[in-house]
Amino acid sequence: MKYKIEFQYKAPGSSRPEDVVQDEEIKFDSGEFIPIPDVGDSVAYNYGGELKEFKVVSRHFAYMMNWCAVTIVVTDISDKEMASRLKM
Numbered sequence: 001m002k003y004k005i006e007f008q009y010k011a012p013g014s015s016r017p018e019d020v021v022q023d024e025e026i027k028f029d030s031g032e033f034i035p036i037p038d039v040g041d042s043v044a045y046n047y048g049g050e051l052k053e054f055k056v057v058s059r060h061f062a063y064m065m066n067w068c069a070v071t072i073v074v075t076d077i078s079d080k081e082m083a084s085r086l087k088m
Contacts, residue, residue, distance in 0.1 A: 002028070003029070007054070008021055008074070012075055017073045020047075023045075023046040039057065040056060043074060054074035054076065055076070055081070056072055
């Protein structure tokens with residue numbers, strides 16, 4: 001099976017996420033270990049040409065033939081919450 005991850009940003013108070021996904025495609029094959037973030041996790045990825053940090057609010061798995069597409073919806077995370085998650 002092949003896998004694809006797409007991050008979609010959802011602004012606070014918005015009813016649905018934007019259609020735009022991360023800048024770089026994330027694909028991998030069976031047998032490769034790729035951690036998939038869970039609800040509540042924080043993630044950082046390139047979005048709009050910048051490395052940005054977000055919080056995961058939902059995940060959706062779609063299985064089609066030999067593909068599994070994982071859509072991960074993220075939202076803003078405050079600097080204070082982000083700082084509490086990282087040891088600098």
